[in-house]
Amino acid sequence: MNRAALTHPVDGRFGAFGGQYVPETLMSALHELEDMWHEAKADPQFQLELAGHRRAFIGRPTPIYAATRLSEQFGGTHIHFKREDLCHTGAHKLNNAVGQALLAIRMGKRRIIAETGAGQHGVATATVCARFGLDCTVYMGTEDMRRQSMNVRRMKLLGAEVVEVKSGSKTLKDATTEAIRDWVTNVRTTHYIIGSVVGPHPYPEMVRDLQRVIGDEAREQYLSLDGKLPDVVVACVGGGSNAIGIFTAFIDDRDVALVGVEAAGKGIRTGQHAASLVGGRPGVLHGSYTYVLQDGDGQILPTHSISAGLDYPGVGPEHAFLRDIERVEYVGVTDQEALAAFKLLTAMPSRNWPISISSATRNEIRSCRVVAMAGSSLFSPRTRGFAVTSRGPL
Amino acid sequence: MVAERLRLEKALRADGDLKLVAYMMAGHPNRKRSIEVGKRLAGSGIAALEVGIPHSDPLADGPVIQRAGQAALANGMTVEGALEVAKAVATEGVPVVLMTYINPVLQHDPRKFAAESAQAGVAGVIVPDLPIEEAEPVAGWLRAASLDTIFMVAPTTPPDRMATICSHSSGFVYCVTVTGITGVRKELPEGMSDLFAEVKKHTPLPVAAGFGISRQEHMKALRGKLDAAVVGSAIVDEIERGGDGVALVRELLKACR
Numbered sequence: 001m002n003r004a005a006l007t008h009p010v011d012g013r014f015g016a017f018g019g020q021y022v023p024e025t026l027m028s029a030l031h032e033l034e035d036m037w038h039e040a041k042a043d044p045q046f047q048l049e050l051a052g053h054r055r056a057f058i059g060r061p062t063p064i065y066a067a068t069r070l071s072e073q074f075g076g077t078h079i080h081f082k083r084e085d086l087c088h089t090g091a092h093k094l095n096n097a098v099g100q101a102l103l104a105i106r107m108g109k110r111r112i113i114a115e116t117g118a119g120q121h122g123v124a125t126a127t128v129c130a131r132f133g134l135d136c137t138v139y140m141g142t143e144d145m146r147r148q149s150m151n152v153r154r155m156k157l158l159g160a161e162v163v164e165v166k167s168g169s170k171t172l173k174d175a176t177t178e179a180i181r182d183w184v185t186n187v188r189t190t191h192y193i194i195g196s197v198v199g200p201h202p203y204p205e206m207v208r209d210l211q212r213v214i215g216d217e218a219r220e221q222y223l224s225l226d227g228k229l230p231d232v233v234v235a236c237v238g239g240g241s242n243a244i245g246i247f248t249a250f251i252d253d254r255d256v257a258l259v260g261v262e263a264a265g266k267g268i269r270t271g272q273h274a275a276s277l278v279g280g281r282p283g284v285l286h287g288s289y290t291y292v293l294q295d296g297d298g299q300i301l302p303t304h305s306i307s308a309g310l311d312y313p314g315v316g317p318e319h320a321f322l323r324d325i326e327r328v329e330y331v332g333v334t335d336q337e338a339l340a341a342f343k344l345l346t347a348m349p350s351r352n353w354p355i356s357i358s359s360a361t362r363n364e365i366r367s368c369r370v371v372a373m374a375g376s377s378l379f380s381p382r383t384r385g386f387a388v389t390s391r392g393p394l
Numbered sequence: 395m396v397a398e399r400l401r402l403e404k405a406l407r408a409d410g411d412l413k414l415v416a417y418m419m420a421g422h423p424n425r426k427r428s429i430e431v432g433k434r435l436a437g438s439g440i441a442a443l444e445v446g447i448p449h450s451d452p453l454a455d456g457p458v459i460q461r462a463g464q465a466a467l468a469n470g471m472t473v474e475g476a477l478e479v480a481k482a483v484a485t486e487g488v489p490v491v492l493m494t495y496i497n498p499v500l501q502h503d504p505r506k507f508a509a510e511s512a513q514a515g516v517a518g519v520i521v522p523d524l525p526i527e528e529a530e531p532v533a534g535w536l537r538a539a540s541l542d543t544i545f546m547v548a549p550t551t552p553p554d555r556m557a558t559i560c561s562h563s564s565g566f567v568y569c570v571t572v573t574g575i576t577g578v579r580k581e582l583p584e585g586m587s588d589l590f591a592e593v594k595k596h597t598p599l600p601v602a603a604g605f606g607i608s609r610q611e612h613m614k615a616l617r618g619k620l621d622a623a624v625v626g627s628a629i630v631d632e633i634e635r636g637g638d639g640v641a642l643v644r645e646l647l648k649a650c651r
Contacts, residue, residue, distance in 0.1 A: 012527075021496050021523045023454040025548040025573055028555070167460065168450065177451045184454065185574035187550060284497040285451065287523070297472050298501030299450040 012201030013289075015324060017317035020200040022180070022287040029187045034202040036107055041209060046102065053098050054213065057131065060095075061217045062086045064225070070345070080230070082218045082246060092214060092242045093124035097193055099210035101128040104191035111135040111190040115179040117144055117172030117238070118309035119151025121195030126160035136160040139179045141170040144308050169302040172312045176286050196239025197316030200287030204316050208244045215249030232257045237277070237330065238310035240319045247328060257329070260319060263305035264332030272304040276315040277323050277330040285314035291323070306335040402489045402517045402542050402565035405441045406600040408621040412613055412650040413441035415602055416643055417493070417626035419462040420445050420479040421471025422633060428466075431638045432483035435629070438643040440488060441622060444520070447476040447494035454522040456577025458627040462634060473502045477514045484515035491544065491565075493520045496532070504532040508539035518542030518565040526562050533562065542566075547593055549573050549583070560597035569593050569620065571603045577627045579606035582615060590620045613649035623650075 012018050012034075020030055040046040054060040063086070067079045084092040097114075104112060112134045116122030122138040129136035138160050145152050145164055155162050168174040176198075183192040197204040197211070215233075222230055233250050235243035237260040250256045265273030273279060276291040283292035285300060293301045293313035305311045322328040333341075406413050416435045421428055436443055448463035448471050455463070476492075484490045492511060499507050499521060511519060519536050526545060533543045542565025547556050550573060560567055571586055572579065586603075593601050603616055604624035616623050625646060629639035 019528050020525060021528055022525065023522050023548070023570075024525055024546045024559070025550050025570060027525050027527075027548075028550045028552060167464070173451070177453060180453050181456075181575050187573060281501075283501060284495075284523070287453075292497075294497070294501065296501065298495075298497035298499070299467060300497075 009201060009205050009318075014204070014318045014321035017282070017288070017290050017320040017324075018201050018204060019284075019289045019317075020287060021284045021289065022200050023184055025184050026180075026187060026200070029183075030200055030202065032107070033103075033206075036103060037202055037206045037209075040103055040106055046106070050099055050102060053102070054095070058087050058094050058098060060087070060213065061221070062214075064218055064221045066225075073344075078226070078230075080222065080225075082214060082221075084214060084242060089120070089124050089127050091120040091124065092211060092245060093121045093195060094127065095213055095245070096195065096207050096210045096241060097121070097124040097128045100191065100193040100206070101125075101132050101134060103206075104134065104193070105132060107191065109189060109191040111137070111186065112193055113137045113139070113179050113182050113186075113190055114193045114195060115139045115172065115175040116151075116155075116195060117141075117175065117311055118307070119144065119148040119155070120309060121193075122155050122160070122162070123151050123158070125193050125195070126155040126158035129160060130158045137163060137182070139163050139165050139175040139182070141165045141172065141175045143170040144172065144175070144311075148308055171303070171308075173285075173300060173303070173314075180286065196241040196312075197244045197318060198239045198286055198288060198290075198312075198314055204288065204318055207241050208248060208316075208318060211241050211245030212248040214242065214245035215247060218246055219249040219253075229253055229256050231255070232259060234259045234261060236261045236263075236310060237315060237319060238263070238274070238307075238312050239314070240316040244316060244318055247322070251327065258322075258327065260322075260328050260330040262315075262330055262332045263307055263310035263338075264334045265304040265306070267334055268332055271301070273332065273334075274303040274305040274311050274313065275330075275332040276313060277319060278332040280313070280315075282320065288314070288317050290317040290320040291315050306338060402442060402491070403600060405489050406566045406602060406622045408600070408617075412617040412620075413600075413602075413622035414439070414613075414643065414647055414650055415442045415444055415491075415604075415622055415624040416440045416629050416639065417444040417446060417459075417624060418633060418639070419459065419466050419630060420447055420476035421466030421469055422446075422448075422462040422630070423465055424469045425471065425475060425479065428633075429479055429482045431633055432479065433486050434638045434640050435643065436483055436486035436488040438640045439647050440643060442489045442491055442517070443483060444491045444493050444624065444626070445476065445480045445483060447471075447473055447492060447498055449495040449498055452495060454575055456575045456627060458578070458630050458634070459576050462630045465634075473498050473507070474510075477510050477516075480511070480516050481514035489517035490515065491518045491520060491542075492516050493522070496521050496524045496528070499532060505535045508535040508541060511536075512539040512541055516541060518544050520544045520546070520568060522546060526559055529562060537564075544568050546570050549585075549589055553592060553596075556593060557596040560593070560599065563597070563599060566600040566602050566622065567593060567597050568624070569601050569603050570605050572606050574605065576605050578608040578631070580609075582606060582612055586615075587619055594620065610646060610649035613646050617650060
């Protein structure tokens with residue numbers, strides 16, 4: 001396993017995964033985006049500007065938090081939470097949205113579109129658009145609009161147009177499909193801010209680059225706290241941007257085990273889940289070759305998770321690669337397990353993912369996986385409402 | 395097999411007229427009816443028939459074709475079933491072109507898909523989410539089965555890339571008239587003629603325009619500028635309403651000569 005293979009996609013692919021399976025109309029836009037991103041990434045002025053927004057607008061660096069009472073419960077395991085919920089708008093999504101908005105401005109595109117599931121990415125995108133004076137349209141499935149209505153109101157308050165997507169399963173998958181259709185139509189004037197490390201190249205690489213700040217910070221913070229690296233880093237995986245964000249910094253630290261937790265819904269065997277890496281097969285979804293939940297004919301299957309943010313039938317192609325080379329272990333956690341962990345964490349408000357665990361035994365890791373799932377999907381304030389919970393008793 | 399391969403090229407080359415290609419979705423509204431409709435369309439004076447294989451997430455399609463695909467899937471249409479529809483329709487003698495997305499082809503196994511398509515009498519295959527960069531090995535299997543590989547050029551395609559796309563294509567080159575998805579439009583975009591002229595520079599193959607085409611005025615505007623026009627959503631819309639699209643095709647054909 002060499003670093004180059006892990007961090008630099010070759011011809012737009014991480015191993016066999018990734019690629020650009022999109023209509024021809026988008027190809028020149030993707031080529032432009034790739035060039036512009038590499039140019040911006042290497043431009044000190046761009047990096048300086050991004051760093052400024054991270055500090056003053058997003059509120060970085062976010063702290064890591066030692067969950068001492070929770071740790072005691074797990075026999076002295078040292079559990080820490082990287083507090084991405086403390087980012088402005090309440091999730092790591094803003095790390096990506098700010099970077100891509102700056103890039104859109106650099107490309108001269110003033111119209112932004114986005115898809116959203118739980119509404120976090122939609123809110124983050126609407127927020128940056130309000131900040132930079134860009135037009136914003138967010139696609140969201142009917143089902144998600146219903147279960148995340150607070151976020152719909154926030155997006156509208158921020159000046160975004162929220163388009164209801166009534167097709168298919170009426171959730172994140174269909175919102176993404178609809179956003180891509182919009183992009184095919186308005187590609188000359190519009191930048192599509194994808195919310196995760198999914199979609200055609202260069203999105204998985206670009207979103208990873210923008211989210212890796214999570215892990216870069218966490219690694220340093222942990223080192224200065226503990227004088228050594230954690231044994232395990234756990235993160236939940238829907239599309240997988242927060243997970244890639246924290247894993248990337250630890251990829252070369254071979255002694256650090258990386259665990260990705262997928263939404264096993266009502267159980268992998270029931271077919272009602274959203275665990276693409278655990279329960280899916282390689283295929284193409286939204287422009288990328290990756291693990292996909294699909295039937296034998298390549299039709300994308302409906303998903304189920306109690307967490308709107310993880311309810312997606314695909315996953316970032318870099319995760320597919322990390323799974324196949326066995327650098328990251330991917331596991332599934334059911335709705336029921338996640339709810340149990342949610343209750344546990346509510347009683348001890350040391351919420352949040354991704355968590356890193358020091359000195360953990362195998363069994364303890366197993367317990368903590370559940371914690372990570374709950375932390376990311378439920379307890380981590382994916383909506384502002386949960387921020388109230390964070391003021392609860394410690 | 396060479397004669398077989400030239401079938402599409404010959405059928406679509408304009409001869410002072412504009413050829414018409416009709417699109418229908420296999421299994422829409424159901425399997426039996428789609429075979430009937432396909433046979434009628436094949437006898438309506440069209441140069442070729444595109445048969446869509448439904449996909450759950452059709453990135454390049456507008457609401458009409460998306461809805462047809464969902465209805466077909468809900469009625470149990472599969473890749474295998476669509477190949478049977480294509481086979482039944484191909485017996486009418488009009489070249490049949492399959493149009494689907496890459497994932498159904500990959501999951502069916504591209505090699506098997508190519509062989510079975512050839513066996514069904516299919517002339518060529520269009521996969522709108524398969525740009526030339528990703529074309530192999532799928533395109534290779536299609537060619538090996540003597541199927542034409544039809545690639546798309548778009549208004550956003552730069553000229554040098556157009557040349558490469560044309561060199562990957564056989565049968566005809568599919569020119570997307572609008573920056574967008576399939577679906578009926580009132581007017582075709584200005585600057586379309588320049589796009590056609592540019593594509594023509596890069597290929598001796600017939601060039602067909604598609605996306606948004608549905609009216610006699612469109613036919614008149616296209617005639618003389620390129621070889622063929624693909625009419626999709628307008629026909630699928632008729633099929634959705636219980637019709638077969640034949641009357642529409644006949645009316646459009648009047649403006650093609």
